[in-house]
Amino acid sequence: MSTLTRASKRPLNSGYEIPVFGFGARLSPYSARKYGSEASCGEALAQSGVSRGDVFVTSKVFKGGYNETKGAIDCGLRESGLEYFDLDLNHSPYGGPDARKGAWLALVEAKRDGKIRSMGVSNYGTHHLQGTEEYIAELEKKLGKGNGGEISVGQWELHPWLCRPDIVEWCHSRGIAIQAYSPLVRGRRFEDPTLKRLAENYDQSGAQILLGWSLQKGWFVIKGFIPLPKSGTPTRISANADVFDFELSSEDMELLTTTEYAPCGWDPTMTPVDE
Template identity: 35%
Template sequence: MSSTASVAKNLISKVKLNDGVEMPLFGLGVYLIKDNCEHLIHAALDKGYRLLDTAELYHNEAGVGDGLKKSGLAREDVFIVSKWFPSNEGAEGAKKALSTCLKNLKSDYVDLYLLHAPQGGKCAEAYRALLDCKKNKQIRSLGVSNFGVHHLEAMEKLGLEAPSVNQIELHPWQQKTDIVDYCRKKGIAVMGYSPLAKGNKVKDETVRKIAQKLNKTPGQVLIRWSVQHGFITIPKTSNESRLEENADVFNWTIPDEDMNILVMNT
């Protein structure tokens, strides 16, 4: 783990991004959550979550906005991330998607806006347009998602402002040390999605044994692995009862020998 990585100590721990914006290190991902999104967001905020991760692709930006409104919290007290897949519409597509995002969130701004992937065409044009939106305060911080080292190097060669965050899939089976190390060297915060490996590894025997040893659930072990590496971590759940369990990962650690076992378990 990089010595510069910030490890979350609680639900409201933050990291300062390369543009000076402070972002919570732990939150809720809402991929594929539609029917009960508003209720789930309200419940998460009630339990102390302050980071919410949505996307145009998830079709629930409005649910996130409604849940925040229902919570009664001030807009500035909650950090919202959303994402958009670049398209051949370039700058116009980016501005259109952002406008729809803000309308759905019922907000004048989004805290962090990400290019969802380096695909769809005209990424650089879209990124430049979103930088203008950042100057206009519609976006507080601008980042990317699913970008590899060569994509970030290409951005640098084009003279584009470095993204504040790169959101990538991270867990013991996808550790991606090359891109993680590159981002940290360049001051780009690493945000890991799918810390539970999309639920496919919670029955893994190695994880199960470590969980048993620590008197934790396998899910908590996997989430703690991400937290302990200093990644911005956003476990997804559609189950309100799991919100507290997923967030019970701060007052204990996975011993080094077990972290090493999880490194080997790839």
């Protein structure tokens, strides 16, 4: 992690780049189209004075087919005042194959029209991912090579007690960037003996150790997860971003990693493919 900084980015399958560290916006007060925060995020960006090109903005569409997704993208852009989203994700696999295909097609068209730059999925299981990959091939056969979209980013709850090795391997083999939401396990594991011992040894908080683990996890051709910590407290937001001056040893990475399957939130990855 010594080669990473807060400004580091990594390439996406879309040809764009994504920062290696991000922030969840659900607490401000909510996030994405389902949560209704696009207007507040757009307003904050406008008031910040920061150049649009220096901010990577992600939105999500929730449990919709083609028409619902098109409407959500247009409404989100209108309410946020932005000309485009850097990334738009289908928030979950719910709705069945037809809904997932419709949502994907709407994302493909939005990317074609310059409304979004990169596209991806959230909370998909490997069976949903495989179906999306097959639908991309189907669209390319119908519309021409390169016209089926590409999975640039996948987003899941990921932390030492929920490593999802099958999903991670599937994404790594296809160059898909992996975002980790709930990387701090909603604060529920801060009393874990191993985490507390590592925090003391590295002179970091438990939250910083977990974020370091996330940044370092999965260092193959693709470097690490992209953690998305959430907080409404400015001091904690600053501390969460201050994680680029230490590196966990490989032994400590292995020590902290478990084989547990313990989501702290919902887990749509297990949804049957037809639901």
